[in-house]
Amino acid sequence: MQEQIQEVLALTNRWVKRLSREKFSMLFTLVQPMLFWLIFFGNLFQRAADVQVVQAPNYMSFLAAGVVVMTVLNNGLAGGVDLLFDKENGFLERLMATPIRRSSVILSRFLFVMAITGMQILVILGVAFLFGVRPETGILGIAVILLIGMAFGIGLTAISMAMAFSVKSHGDFFSVLGFLSLPMIFLSSALVPLVAMPGWMKTLALFNPMTWVIDAVRPLILSGWSQAIPQVAIAIGVLVVFDALCLYGGAKAFKRTVG
Amino acid sequence: MSAPIAIDVKGLGKAYDGVKAIDNLSLSIYQGEIFGLLGPNGAGKSTTLRILITTLKPTTGTATIFGRDVVQDADTVRRLIGYVPQERAIDRFLTGREHLLLLADLYHLKKDEALTRIDQLLKLVSLEEHADRVAKGYSGGMKRKLDIACGLLPNPKVLFLDEPTLGLDVQSRLNIWEYVRQLRDQGITIVMTTNYLDEADQLCDRLAIIDRGQIRAIGSPKDLKAGLGGDGIWLTLGDPTPQAVEKLTAALKTLPCVRAITPRDRGLDIRVDGPEKALPAILETAGTVECRLDGIEYHRPRLDDVFVAHTGRSMKDELPEPTP
Protein backbone atom coordinates (compact mmCIF):
# COMPACT_ATOMS: atom_id res chain seq x y z
CA MET A 1 0.00 0.00 0.00
CA GLN A 2 2.71 2.40 1.03
CA GLU A 3 4.70 1.32 -1.99
CA GLN A 4 1.80 2.03 -4.28
CA ILE A 5 1.39 5.48 -2.81
CA GLN A 6 5.05 6.14 -3.52
CA GLU A 7 4.58 4.98 -7.12
CA VAL A 8 1.48 7.08 -7.72
CA LEU A 9 3.05 10.18 -6.21
CA ALA A 10 6.23 9.79 -8.23
CA LEU A 11 4.25 9.41 -11.44
CA THR A 12 1.91 12.28 -10.59
CA ASN A 13 4.93 14.41 -9.86
CA ARG A 14 6.09 13.71 -13.39
CA TRP A 15 2.83 15.04 -14.87
CA VAL A 16 3.14 18.15 -12.73
CA LYS A 17 6.75 18.70 -13.82
CA ARG A 18 5.85 18.27 -17.45
CA LEU A 19 3.10 20.82 -17.19
CA SER A 20 5.29 23.31 -15.37
CA ARG A 21 7.99 23.01 -18.04
CA GLU A 22 5.56 23.73 -20.83
CA LYS A 23 5.02 27.36 -20.01
CA PHE A 24 2.56 28.00 -22.81
CA SER A 25 0.63 24.91 -22.16
CA MET A 26 0.44 25.81 -18.49
CA LEU A 27 -0.88 29.27 -19.26
CA PHE A 28 -3.52 27.89 -21.58
CA THR A 29 -4.41 25.20 -19.11
CA LEU A 30 -5.38 27.78 -16.54
CA VAL A 31 -6.73 30.46 -18.85
CA GLN A 32 -8.48 27.96 -21.02
CA PRO A 33 -10.78 28.49 -23.95
CA MET A 34 -13.79 27.72 -21.80
CA LEU A 35 -13.22 30.98 -20.06
CA PHE A 36 -13.80 32.75 -23.37
CA TRP A 37 -17.08 30.90 -23.72
CA LEU A 38 -18.11 32.28 -20.41
CA ILE A 39 -17.00 35.81 -21.13
CA PHE A 40 -17.94 36.10 -24.79
CA PHE A 41 -21.08 33.98 -24.94
CA GLY A 42 -22.11 35.23 -21.56
CA ASN A 43 -22.03 38.83 -22.68
CA LEU A 44 -22.90 38.25 -26.33
CA PHE A 45 -26.19 36.48 -25.66
CA GLN A 46 -27.04 38.64 -22.72
CA ARG A 47 -29.78 40.39 -24.65
CA ALA A 48 -30.67 37.60 -27.06
CA ALA A 49 -31.33 35.13 -24.28
CA ASP A 50 -34.79 35.33 -22.76
CA VAL A 51 -34.54 35.66 -18.99
CA GLN A 52 -37.89 33.89 -18.68
CA VAL A 53 -36.59 30.90 -20.61
CA VAL A 54 -33.22 30.52 -18.93
CA GLN A 55 -34.76 31.20 -15.52
CA ALA A 56 -31.77 33.21 -14.38
CA PRO A 57 -31.06 36.83 -13.58
CA ASN A 58 -28.80 37.02 -16.65
CA TYR A 59 -27.38 34.70 -19.30
CA MET A 60 -23.93 34.59 -17.79
CA SER A 61 -25.12 33.23 -14.48
CA PHE A 62 -27.09 30.64 -16.43
CA LEU A 63 -24.06 29.76 -18.56
CA ALA A 64 -21.63 29.44 -15.63
CA ALA A 65 -22.81 25.92 -14.78
CA GLY A 66 -22.50 24.86 -18.41
CA VAL A 67 -18.99 26.26 -18.68
CA VAL A 68 -17.92 24.52 -15.50
CA VAL A 69 -19.09 21.18 -16.83
CA MET A 70 -17.70 21.81 -20.32
CA THR A 71 -14.33 22.31 -18.68
CA VAL A 72 -14.69 19.00 -16.95
CA LEU A 73 -15.62 17.47 -20.30
CA ASN A 74 -12.62 18.87 -22.14
CA ASN A 75 -10.17 17.95 -19.42
CA GLY A 76 -11.57 14.49 -19.01
CA LEU A 77 -11.63 13.67 -22.71
CA ALA A 78 -8.09 14.96 -23.11
CA GLY A 79 -6.96 13.16 -19.95
CA GLY A 80 -5.52 10.19 -21.82
CA VAL A 81 -3.43 12.21 -24.29
CA ASP A 82 -0.19 12.05 -22.34
CA LEU A 83 -0.53 8.31 -21.91
CA LEU A 84 -1.10 8.03 -25.64
CA PHE A 85 2.21 9.76 -26.28
CA ASP A 86 3.88 7.62 -23.64
CA LYS A 87 2.56 4.57 -25.41
CA GLU A 88 3.81 5.79 -28.77
CA ASN A 89 7.30 6.78 -27.72
CA GLY A 90 7.94 3.74 -25.57
CA PHE A 91 7.96 5.46 -22.17
CA LEU A 92 4.95 3.44 -21.10
CA GLU A 93 6.81 0.25 -21.92
CA ARG A 94 9.73 1.41 -19.84
CA LEU A 95 7.35 1.97 -16.91
CA MET A 96 5.69 -1.39 -17.47
CA ALA A 97 9.03 -3.19 -17.35
CA THR A 98 9.46 -1.95 -13.77
CA PRO A 99 7.85 -3.85 -10.89
CA ILE A 100 5.17 -1.22 -10.26
CA ARG A 101 1.53 -2.09 -9.72
CA ARG A 102 -0.07 -1.80 -13.12
CA SER A 103 -2.76 0.49 -11.75
CA SER A 104 -0.31 3.12 -10.49
CA VAL A 105 0.07 4.73 -13.90
CA ILE A 106 -3.69 5.05 -14.28
CA LEU A 107 -4.18 6.33 -10.76
CA SER A 108 -1.52 8.99 -11.21
CA ARG A 109 -3.35 10.21 -14.28
CA PHE A 110 -6.69 10.38 -12.47
CA LEU A 111 -5.10 12.24 -9.62
CA PHE A 112 -3.44 14.77 -11.90
CA VAL A 113 -6.42 15.37 -14.16
CA MET A 114 -8.76 15.76 -11.20
CA ALA A 115 -6.45 18.25 -9.52
CA ILE A 116 -6.19 20.35 -12.66
CA THR A 117 -9.93 20.14 -13.25
CA GLY A 118 -10.63 21.25 -9.70
CA MET A 119 -8.39 24.27 -10.10
CA GLN A 120 -9.99 25.21 -13.38
CA ILE A 121 -13.46 25.02 -11.92
CA LEU A 122 -12.32 27.44 -9.24
CA VAL A 123 -10.86 29.79 -11.85
CA ILE A 124 -14.13 29.78 -13.79
CA LEU A 125 -16.23 30.40 -10.73
CA GLY A 126 -13.80 33.16 -9.80
CA VAL A 127 -14.13 34.88 -13.16
CA ALA A 128 -17.90 34.47 -13.06
CA PHE A 129 -17.78 36.07 -9.63
CA LEU A 130 -16.02 39.08 -11.11
CA PHE A 131 -18.93 39.39 -13.55
CA GLY A 132 -21.33 39.34 -10.65
CA VAL A 133 -22.30 35.68 -10.46
CA ARG A 134 -22.67 34.77 -6.75
CA PRO A 135 -23.36 31.06 -6.09
CA GLU A 136 -26.52 30.86 -3.99
CA THR A 137 -25.29 27.89 -1.98
CA GLY A 138 -22.02 29.52 -0.96
CA ILE A 139 -18.76 27.79 -0.14
CA LEU A 140 -20.41 24.48 0.63
CA GLY A 141 -22.15 24.63 -2.73
CA ILE A 142 -18.83 25.21 -4.44
CA ALA A 143 -17.42 22.15 -2.69
CA VAL A 144 -20.37 20.10 -3.98
CA ILE A 145 -19.80 21.50 -7.51
CA LEU A 146 -16.17 20.39 -7.31
CA LEU A 147 -17.15 16.91 -6.17
CA ILE A 148 -19.77 16.47 -8.87
CA GLY A 149 -17.37 17.83 -11.49
CA MET A 150 -14.67 15.39 -10.46
CA ALA A 151 -17.06 12.47 -10.33
CA PHE A 152 -18.01 13.24 -13.94
CA GLY A 153 -14.34 13.79 -14.82
CA ILE A 154 -13.35 10.34 -13.58
CA GLY A 155 -15.62 8.60 -16.06
CA LEU A 156 -14.52 10.86 -18.90
CA THR A 157 -10.84 10.38 -18.11
CA ALA A 158 -11.42 6.64 -18.07
CA ILE A 159 -12.97 6.83 -21.56
CA SER A 160 -10.06 8.91 -22.75
CA MET A 161 -7.48 6.52 -21.35
CA ALA A 162 -9.36 3.55 -22.78
CA MET A 163 -9.19 5.24 -26.16
CA ALA A 164 -5.53 6.05 -25.73
CA PHE A 165 -4.80 2.39 -25.09
CA SER A 166 -6.99 1.11 -27.91
CA VAL A 167 -6.31 3.40 -30.87
CA LYS A 168 -3.72 2.49 -33.46
CA SER A 169 -2.45 6.03 -33.95
CA HIS A 170 -2.85 9.38 -32.26
CA GLY A 171 -4.57 10.69 -35.39
CA ASP A 172 -7.47 8.35 -34.62
CA PHE A 173 -7.55 9.54 -31.05
CA PHE A 174 -7.87 13.20 -31.91
CA SER A 175 -10.47 12.50 -34.60
CA VAL A 176 -12.70 10.70 -32.14
CA LEU A 177 -12.08 13.38 -29.56
CA GLY A 178 -13.05 16.18 -31.92
CA PHE A 179 -16.07 14.22 -33.01
CA LEU A 180 -17.30 13.57 -29.47
CA SER A 181 -16.97 16.87 -27.72
CA LEU A 182 -19.19 19.24 -29.73
CA PRO A 183 -22.32 17.01 -29.82
CA MET A 184 -21.80 16.36 -26.11
CA ILE A 185 -21.98 20.11 -25.54
CA PHE A 186 -24.82 20.99 -27.89
CA LEU A 187 -26.91 17.99 -26.94
CA SER A 188 -26.91 19.01 -23.31
CA SER A 189 -28.33 21.80 -21.21
CA ALA A 190 -25.01 23.67 -21.28
CA LEU A 191 -26.10 26.54 -23.53
CA VAL A 192 -29.89 26.48 -23.35
CA PRO A 193 -32.26 24.78 -20.94
CA LEU A 194 -33.98 21.61 -22.10
CA VAL A 195 -37.36 23.33 -22.27
CA ALA A 196 -36.09 25.64 -24.99
CA MET A 197 -34.82 22.78 -27.21
CA PRO A 198 -36.52 21.25 -30.25
CA GLY A 199 -38.13 17.93 -29.27
CA TRP A 200 -35.61 15.61 -30.89
CA MET A 201 -32.62 17.42 -29.40
CA LYS A 202 -34.25 17.38 -26.02
CA THR A 203 -34.75 13.62 -26.25
CA LEU A 204 -31.11 13.09 -27.15
CA ALA A 205 -29.99 15.47 -24.41
CA LEU A 206 -31.83 13.39 -21.84
CA PHE A 207 -29.48 10.51 -22.64
CA ASN A 208 -26.43 12.70 -22.19
CA PRO A 209 -25.01 12.38 -18.67
CA MET A 210 -23.65 15.88 -19.08
CA THR A 211 -27.22 17.25 -19.00
CA TRP A 212 -27.82 15.74 -15.58
CA VAL A 213 -24.55 17.00 -14.23
CA ILE A 214 -25.23 20.53 -15.46
CA ASP A 215 -28.75 20.43 -14.10
CA ALA A 216 -27.30 19.68 -10.69
CA VAL A 217 -24.60 22.34 -10.81
CA ARG A 218 -26.93 25.05 -12.10
CA PRO A 219 -29.31 25.26 -9.15
CA LEU A 220 -26.32 25.21 -6.82
CA ILE A 221 -25.30 28.47 -8.49
CA LEU A 222 -28.70 29.98 -9.28
CA SER A 223 -31.30 28.77 -6.83
CA GLY A 224 -30.16 27.45 -3.48
CA TRP A 225 -30.23 24.18 -1.57
CA SER A 226 -33.90 23.32 -1.64
CA GLN A 227 -33.97 23.12 -5.42
CA ALA A 228 -30.45 21.81 -5.75
CA ILE A 229 -30.60 18.77 -3.46
CA PRO A 230 -32.99 16.63 -5.55
CA GLN A 231 -31.02 17.48 -8.71
CA VAL A 232 -27.74 16.63 -7.01
CA ALA A 233 -29.21 13.31 -5.89
CA ILE A 234 -30.23 12.45 -9.44
CA ALA A 235 -26.84 13.46 -10.76
CA ILE A 236 -25.12 11.21 -8.23
CA GLY A 237 -27.25 8.30 -9.40
CA VAL A 238 -26.45 9.01 -13.05
CA LEU A 239 -22.75 9.39 -12.30
CA VAL A 240 -22.51 6.14 -10.38
CA VAL A 241 -23.79 4.28 -13.43
CA PHE A 242 -21.74 6.37 -15.85
CA ASP A 243 -18.49 5.98 -13.93
CA ALA A 244 -19.02 2.27 -13.40
CA LEU A 245 -19.46 1.75 -17.15
CA CYS A 246 -16.49 3.92 -18.08
CA LEU A 247 -14.17 2.39 -15.50
CA TYR A 248 -15.16 -1.08 -16.58
CA GLY A 249 -14.45 -0.25 -20.23
CA GLY A 250 -11.22 1.51 -19.30
CA ALA A 251 -9.99 -1.38 -17.21
CA LYS A 252 -10.66 -3.78 -20.07
CA ALA A 253 -8.77 -1.67 -22.58
CA PHE A 254 -5.89 -1.27 -20.14
CA LYS A 255 -5.70 -4.99 -19.44
CA ARG A 256 -5.64 -5.70 -23.15
CA THR A 257 -2.65 -3.42 -23.70
CA VAL A 258 -0.51 -3.95 -20.66
CA GLY A 259 -1.81 -7.19 -19.21
CA MET B 1 29.73 -23.42 -20.99
CA SER B 2 29.46 -24.36 -17.36
CA ALA B 3 27.79 -21.22 -16.02
CA PRO B 4 24.22 -21.69 -14.78
CA ILE B 5 21.36 -20.92 -17.10
CA ALA B 6 19.96 -17.41 -16.64
CA ILE B 7 17.28 -17.42 -19.29
CA ASP B 8 15.49 -20.39 -20.69
CA VAL B 9 13.21 -20.02 -23.69
CA LYS B 10 11.12 -22.91 -24.96
CA GLY B 11 8.99 -22.93 -28.08
CA LEU B 12 8.28 -19.24 -27.84
CA GLY B 13 5.88 -17.83 -30.43
CA LYS B 14 4.05 -14.56 -30.90
CA ALA B 15 1.47 -13.73 -33.54
CA TYR B 16 0.10 -10.25 -34.18
CA ASP B 17 -3.41 -10.58 -35.61
CA GLY B 18 -2.60 -14.06 -36.83
CA VAL B 19 0.70 -13.04 -38.43
CA LYS B 20 3.63 -14.77 -36.79
CA ALA B 21 6.33 -12.37 -35.66
CA ILE B 22 8.34 -15.10 -33.98
CA ASP B 23 7.80 -18.80 -34.21
CA ASN B 24 8.91 -21.60 -31.95
CA LEU B 25 12.08 -20.03 -30.55
CA SER B 26 14.09 -22.08 -28.10
CA LEU B 27 17.35 -21.04 -26.55
CA SER B 28 19.28 -20.88 -23.30
CA ILE B 29 21.32 -17.94 -22.14
CA TYR B 30 23.99 -18.45 -19.50
CA GLN B 31 24.71 -16.29 -16.53
CA GLY B 32 27.40 -13.70 -17.14
CA GLU B 33 27.51 -13.82 -20.89
CA ILE B 34 26.74 -11.24 -23.52
CA PHE B 35 24.12 -12.87 -25.69
CA GLY B 36 23.16 -11.28 -28.98
CA LEU B 37 20.10 -11.62 -31.14
CA LEU B 38 21.28 -10.80 -34.63
CA GLY B 39 18.89 -10.30 -37.48
CA PRO B 40 17.65 -7.88 -40.12
CA ASN B 41 14.75 -5.44 -39.61
CA GLY B 42 11.51 -7.17 -38.75
CA ALA B 43 13.24 -10.42 -37.81
CA GLY B 44 11.49 -10.50 -34.44
CA LYS B 45 14.30 -9.36 -32.16
CA SER B 46 12.34 -6.69 -30.30
CA THR B 47 9.32 -8.95 -30.06
CA THR B 48 11.45 -11.60 -28.35
CA LEU B 49 12.92 -9.04 -26.00
CA ARG B 50 9.49 -7.62 -25.12
CA ILE B 51 8.28 -11.05 -24.10
CA LEU B 52 11.33 -11.53 -21.92
CA ILE B 53 10.82 -8.19 -20.17
CA THR B 54 7.17 -9.14 -19.49
CA THR B 55 5.53 -6.34 -21.47
CA LEU B 56 4.26 -8.65 -24.19
CA LYS B 57 2.51 -11.98 -23.72
CA PRO B 58 3.63 -14.86 -25.90
CA THR B 59 1.06 -16.72 -27.97
CA THR B 60 2.84 -20.02 -27.43
CA GLY B 61 5.73 -21.37 -25.40
CA THR B 62 7.38 -20.27 -22.18
CA ALA B 63 10.31 -18.24 -21.02
CA THR B 64 11.91 -18.14 -17.60
CA ILE B 65 14.48 -15.82 -16.09
CA PHE B 66 16.38 -17.44 -13.23
CA GLY B 67 13.59 -19.97 -13.09
CA ARG B 68 10.80 -17.38 -12.89
CA ASP B 69 8.18 -17.51 -15.59
CA VAL B 70 7.83 -14.21 -17.44
CA VAL B 71 4.03 -14.51 -17.56
CA GLN B 72 3.09 -16.27 -14.33
CA ASP B 73 5.69 -14.59 -12.20
CA ALA B 74 6.07 -11.33 -14.09
CA ASP B 75 6.43 -9.19 -10.99
CA THR B 76 9.43 -11.16 -9.72
CA VAL B 77 10.99 -11.11 -13.16
CA ARG B 78 10.63 -7.33 -13.28
CA ARG B 79 12.69 -7.10 -10.10
CA LEU B 80 15.54 -8.99 -11.74
CA ILE B 81 15.85 -7.10 -14.97
CA GLY B 82 16.80 -3.76 -16.45
CA TYR B 83 15.64 -2.69 -19.88
CA VAL B 84 16.99 -0.30 -22.47
CA PRO B 85 14.36 0.11 -25.18
CA GLN B 86 15.04 0.51 -28.88
CA GLU B 87 13.16 3.78 -29.15
CA ARG B 88 14.62 6.63 -27.19
CA ALA B 89 11.95 6.39 -24.53
CA ILE B 90 12.83 9.70 -22.95
CA ASP B 91 10.51 12.33 -21.53
CA ARG B 92 11.65 15.54 -23.22
CA PHE B 93 10.42 17.65 -20.35
CA LEU B 94 12.35 15.89 -17.61
CA THR B 95 16.03 16.24 -16.89
CA GLY B 96 18.31 13.25 -16.98
CA ARG B 97 18.47 13.14 -13.21
CA GLU B 98 14.69 13.35 -12.89
CA HIS B 99 14.33 10.28 -15.09
CA LEU B 100 16.53 8.37 -12.69
CA LEU B 101 14.80 9.77 -9.61
CA LEU B 102 11.43 8.72 -10.99
CA LEU B 103 12.68 5.20 -11.61
CA ALA B 104 14.29 5.09 -8.17
CA ASP B 105 10.85 5.70 -6.67
CA LEU B 106 9.26 3.10 -8.90
CA TYR B 107 11.84 0.53 -7.80
CA HIS B 108 11.45 1.70 -4.18
CA LEU B 109 15.15 2.29 -3.71
CA LYS B 110 16.13 3.89 -0.41
CA LYS B 111 16.50 7.60 -0.80
CA ASP B 112 20.18 8.00 0.06
CA GLU B 113 21.18 4.82 -1.75
CA ALA B 114 19.31 6.07 -4.78
CA LEU B 115 21.09 9.41 -4.75
CA THR B 116 24.56 7.87 -4.62
CA ARG B 117 23.67 5.31 -7.23
CA ILE B 118 22.29 7.99 -9.55
CA ASP B 119 25.50 9.98 -9.22
CA GLN B 120 27.56 6.88 -10.00
CA LEU B 121 25.49 6.03 -13.03
CA LEU B 122 25.60 9.55 -14.41
CA LYS B 123 29.34 9.38 -14.08
CA LEU B 124 29.54 5.97 -15.68
CA VAL B 125 27.80 7.15 -18.82
CA SER B 126 29.55 10.55 -18.54
CA LEU B 127 26.37 12.53 -18.39
CA GLU B 128 27.08 14.42 -15.15
CA GLU B 129 27.40 17.76 -16.87
CA HIS B 130 24.05 17.43 -18.56
CA ALA B 131 22.22 15.71 -15.72
CA ASP B 132 20.18 18.75 -14.81
CA ARG B 133 19.29 19.81 -18.32
CA VAL B 134 15.91 19.00 -19.77
CA ALA B 135 16.22 16.02 -22.12
CA LYS B 136 14.70 18.01 -24.98
CA GLY B 137 18.16 19.39 -25.68
CA TYR B 138 19.98 16.04 -25.57
CA SER B 139 21.67 14.62 -28.62
CA GLY B 140 20.84 11.11 -29.79
CA GLY B 141 23.92 9.75 -28.09
CA MET B 142 23.15 11.49 -24.82
CA LYS B 143 19.63 10.07 -24.86
CA ARG B 144 21.04 6.63 -25.47
CA LYS B 145 23.39 7.04 -22.53
CA LEU B 146 20.53 8.14 -20.33
CA ASP B 147 18.58 5.11 -21.53
CA ILE B 148 21.41 2.88 -20.45
CA ALA B 149 21.70 4.56 -17.07
CA CYS B 150 17.95 4.01 -16.61
CA GLY B 151 18.36 0.34 -17.47
CA LEU B 152 21.12 -0.03 -14.91
CA LEU B 153 19.45 1.85 -12.09
CA PRO B 154 17.74 -1.17 -10.48
CA ASN B 155 21.09 -2.97 -10.35
CA PRO B 156 19.68 -5.77 -12.49
CA LYS B 157 20.89 -9.35 -12.75
CA VAL B 158 19.94 -9.35 -16.40
CA LEU B 159 20.15 -6.31 -18.63
CA PHE B 160 18.20 -6.21 -21.87
CA LEU B 161 19.43 -3.84 -24.54
CA ASP B 162 17.47 -3.33 -27.73
CA GLU B 163 19.81 -2.06 -30.47
CA PRO B 164 22.00 -0.22 -27.97
CA THR B 165 24.20 1.50 -30.53
CA LEU B 166 21.73 2.19 -33.31
CA GLY B 167 22.55 5.50 -34.91
CA LEU B 168 25.49 6.34 -32.67
CA ASP B 169 28.82 7.68 -33.81
CA VAL B 170 31.86 5.45 -33.73
CA GLN B 171 33.24 6.82 -30.47
CA SER B 172 29.94 6.42 -28.60
CA ARG B 173 29.53 2.91 -29.95
CA LEU B 174 32.94 1.92 -28.67
CA ASN B 175 32.19 3.48 -25.30
CA ILE B 176 28.98 1.56 -25.00
CA TRP B 177 30.68 -1.68 -25.98
CA GLU B 178 33.16 -0.95 -23.25
CA TYR B 179 30.41 -0.44 -20.61
CA VAL B 180 28.69 -3.58 -21.71
CA ARG B 181 31.87 -5.58 -21.32
CA GLN B 182 32.46 -4.07 -17.89
CA LEU B 183 28.97 -5.05 -16.83
CA ARG B 184 29.49 -8.57 -18.06
CA ASP B 185 32.71 -8.73 -16.09
CA GLN B 186 30.74 -7.77 -12.98
CA GLY B 187 28.61 -10.83 -13.55
CA ILE B 188 25.55 -9.22 -15.14
CA THR B 189 23.95 -11.23 -17.89
CA ILE B 190 23.44 -9.14 -20.99
CA VAL B 191 20.91 -9.82 -23.69
CA MET B 192 21.08 -7.48 -26.63
CA THR B 193 19.71 -7.23 -30.12
CA THR B 194 21.62 -5.80 -33.01
CA ASN B 195 21.61 -5.72 -36.73
CA TYR B 196 25.22 -4.69 -36.93
CA LEU B 197 27.39 -7.62 -37.90
CA ASP B 198 30.57 -6.19 -36.49
CA GLU B 199 28.87 -5.50 -33.18
CA ALA B 200 27.62 -9.06 -32.94
CA ASP B 201 31.04 -10.32 -33.91
CA GLN B 202 33.13 -8.27 -31.53
CA LEU B 203 30.88 -7.79 -28.55
CA CYS B 204 28.76 -10.89 -28.14
CA ASP B 205 30.02 -14.02 -26.43
CA ARG B 206 27.31 -16.01 -28.13
CA LEU B 207 24.57 -15.13 -30.51
CA ALA B 208 21.47 -16.39 -32.15
CA ILE B 209 20.95 -15.57 -35.79
CA ILE B 210 17.31 -14.86 -36.23
CA ASP B 211 15.50 -14.30 -39.49
CA ARG B 212 11.79 -14.06 -40.22
CA GLY B 213 10.93 -15.04 -36.67
CA GLN B 214 13.05 -18.14 -36.50
CA ILE B 215 16.43 -19.03 -35.10
CA ARG B 216 18.78 -20.14 -37.84
CA ALA B 217 21.94 -20.72 -35.83
CA ILE B 218 23.25 -20.32 -32.29
CA GLY B 219 26.83 -20.22 -31.12
CA SER B 220 29.84 -18.03 -30.45
CA PRO B 221 30.87 -15.88 -33.40
CA LYS B 222 34.05 -17.94 -33.65
CA ASP B 223 32.26 -21.28 -33.74
CA LEU B 224 29.69 -20.02 -36.19
CA LYS B 225 32.38 -18.89 -38.53
CA ALA B 226 34.39 -22.06 -38.05
CA GLY B 227 31.23 -23.98 -38.84
CA LEU B 228 31.48 -22.67 -42.36
CA GLY B 229 34.44 -24.95 -42.91
CA GLY B 230 37.51 -22.82 -42.41
CA ASP B 231 39.07 -19.88 -44.23
CA GLY B 232 38.55 -19.69 -47.94
CA ILE B 233 41.20 -19.37 -50.63
CA TRP B 234 39.84 -18.58 -54.04
CA LEU B 235 41.95 -19.42 -57.03
CA THR B 236 41.31 -18.13 -60.53
CA LEU B 237 42.95 -20.22 -63.19
CA GLY B 238 44.61 -18.72 -66.25
CA ASP B 239 43.32 -21.56 -68.42
CA PRO B 240 40.30 -23.09 -66.66
CA THR B 241 39.76 -26.18 -68.83
CA PRO B 242 37.98 -29.06 -67.09
CA GLN B 243 41.16 -31.13 -67.29
CA ALA B 244 43.29 -28.46 -65.65
CA VAL B 245 40.73 -27.96 -62.89
CA GLU B 246 40.52 -31.69 -62.26
CA LYS B 247 44.27 -32.11 -62.17
CA LEU B 248 44.76 -29.27 -59.74
CA THR B 249 41.92 -30.46 -57.51
CA ALA B 250 43.39 -33.95 -57.30
CA ALA B 251 46.81 -32.56 -56.39
CA LEU B 252 45.47 -30.16 -53.78
CA LYS B 253 43.42 -32.85 -52.08
CA THR B 254 46.58 -34.50 -50.92
CA LEU B 255 47.55 -31.46 -48.82
CA PRO B 256 46.83 -31.95 -45.10
CA CYS B 257 45.70 -28.36 -44.54
CA VAL B 258 42.96 -28.49 -47.18
CA ARG B 259 39.51 -29.32 -45.83
CA ALA B 260 37.29 -29.00 -48.86
CA ILE B 261 37.43 -27.91 -52.44
CA THR B 262 34.52 -26.69 -54.51
CA PRO B 263 34.62 -25.38 -58.06
CA ARG B 264 33.72 -21.77 -58.64
CA ASP B 265 33.63 -19.55 -61.67
CA ARG B 266 36.98 -19.97 -63.53
CA GLY B 267 38.59 -21.57 -60.53
CA LEU B 268 38.32 -23.18 -57.12
CA ASP B 269 37.14 -22.34 -53.61
CA ILE B 270 39.48 -24.08 -51.20
CA ARG B 271 38.64 -24.29 -47.50
CA VAL B 272 41.75 -24.54 -45.37
CA ASP B 273 42.94 -24.65 -41.80
CA GLY B 274 45.65 -22.11 -41.03
CA PRO B 275 46.01 -19.95 -44.12
CA GLU B 276 49.61 -18.98 -43.37
CA LYS B 277 50.79 -22.55 -44.03
CA ALA B 278 48.14 -23.39 -46.61
CA LEU B 279 48.83 -20.53 -48.96
CA PRO B 280 52.49 -21.37 -49.83
CA ALA B 281 51.58 -25.05 -50.07
CA ILE B 282 48.80 -24.33 -52.52
CA LEU B 283 51.02 -22.11 -54.66
CA GLU B 284 53.70 -24.75 -54.72
CA THR B 285 51.24 -27.46 -55.72
CA ALA B 286 49.89 -25.30 -58.53
CA GLY B 287 53.46 -24.87 -59.73
CA THR B 288 54.17 -28.59 -59.66
CA VAL B 289 51.16 -29.44 -61.80
CA GLU B 290 52.03 -26.53 -64.09
CA CYS B 291 48.81 -24.71 -63.60
CA ARG B 292 48.94 -20.98 -64.34
CA LEU B 293 47.08 -18.81 -61.79
CA ASP B 294 45.44 -15.54 -62.78
CA GLY B 295 44.42 -14.59 -59.30
CA ILE B 296 44.40 -15.65 -55.72
CA GLU B 297 42.11 -14.28 -53.05
CA TYR B 298 42.13 -14.92 -49.39
CA HIS B 299 38.72 -14.88 -47.81
CA ARG B 300 38.26 -14.94 -44.09
CA PRO B 301 34.71 -15.95 -43.18
CA ARG B 302 32.75 -13.13 -41.65
CA LEU B 303 29.51 -13.24 -39.80
CA ASP B 304 27.78 -12.15 -42.95
CA ASP B 305 28.87 -15.40 -44.58
CA VAL B 306 27.39 -17.22 -41.64
CA PHE B 307 24.18 -15.31 -42.14
CA VAL B 308 24.11 -16.12 -45.85
CA ALA B 309 24.87 -19.76 -45.18
CA HIS B 310 21.96 -20.06 -42.76
CA THR B 311 19.36 -17.84 -44.35
CA GLY B 312 20.22 -17.86 -48.02
CA ARG B 313 20.47 -14.09 -48.19
CA SER B 314 22.80 -11.35 -47.12
CA MET B 315 22.22 -8.92 -44.29
CA LYS B 316 24.50 -6.38 -45.80
CA ASP B 317 22.18 -5.71 -48.71
CA GLU B 318 19.90 -3.86 -46.36
CA LEU B 319 22.36 -2.18 -44.06
CA PRO B 320 25.35 0.01 -44.14
CA GLU B 321 27.92 -1.68 -41.98
CA PRO B 322 29.89 0.85 -40.02
CA THR B 323 33.33 -0.26 -39.02
CA PRO B 324 34.85 1.37 -35.97
Ligand SMILES: Nc1ncnc2c1ncn2[C@@H]1O[C@H](COP(=O)(O)OP(=O)(O)OP(=O)(O)O)[C@@H](O)[C@H]1O
Ligand atom coordinates in the same frame (compact mmCIF):
# COMPACT_ATOMS: atom_id res chain seq x y z
N1 LIG C 1 2.56 -4.12 -32.39
C1 LIG C 1 2.66 -4.82 -33.52
N2 LIG C 1 1.57 -5.09 -34.26
C2 LIG C 1 1.66 -5.81 -35.40
N3 LIG C 1 2.80 -6.31 -35.89
C3 LIG C 1 3.93 -6.08 -35.21
C4 LIG C 1 3.92 -5.32 -33.99
N4 LIG C 1 5.19 -5.25 -33.53
C5 LIG C 1 5.95 -5.93 -34.41
N5 LIG C 1 5.20 -6.44 -35.42
C6 LIG C 1 5.69 -7.25 -36.54
O1 LIG C 1 6.45 -8.33 -36.03
C7 LIG C 1 7.62 -8.54 -36.80
C8 LIG C 1 8.84 -8.50 -35.91
O2 LIG C 1 9.00 -7.18 -35.40
P1 LIG C 1 10.16 -6.78 -34.40
O3 LIG C 1 9.91 -5.39 -33.98
O4 LIG C 1 10.26 -7.82 -33.37
O5 LIG C 1 11.41 -6.83 -35.35
P2 LIG C 1 12.93 -6.46 -35.03
O6 LIG C 1 13.73 -7.66 -35.30
O7 LIG C 1 13.05 -5.83 -33.70
O8 LIG C 1 13.22 -5.38 -36.17
P3 LIG C 1 14.07 -4.02 -36.12
O9 LIG C 1 15.48 -4.38 -36.44
O10 LIG C 1 13.47 -3.23 -37.24
O11 LIG C 1 13.88 -3.39 -34.79
C9 LIG C 1 7.60 -7.50 -37.89
O12 LIG C 1 7.12 -8.09 -39.07
C10 LIG C 1 6.64 -6.47 -37.41
O13 LIG C 1 5.97 -5.89 -38.49
Ligand SMILES: [Mg+2]
Ligand atom coordinates in the same frame (compact mmCIF):
# COMPACT_ATOMS: atom_id res chain seq x y z
MG1 LIG D 1 13.56 -4.02 -32.98
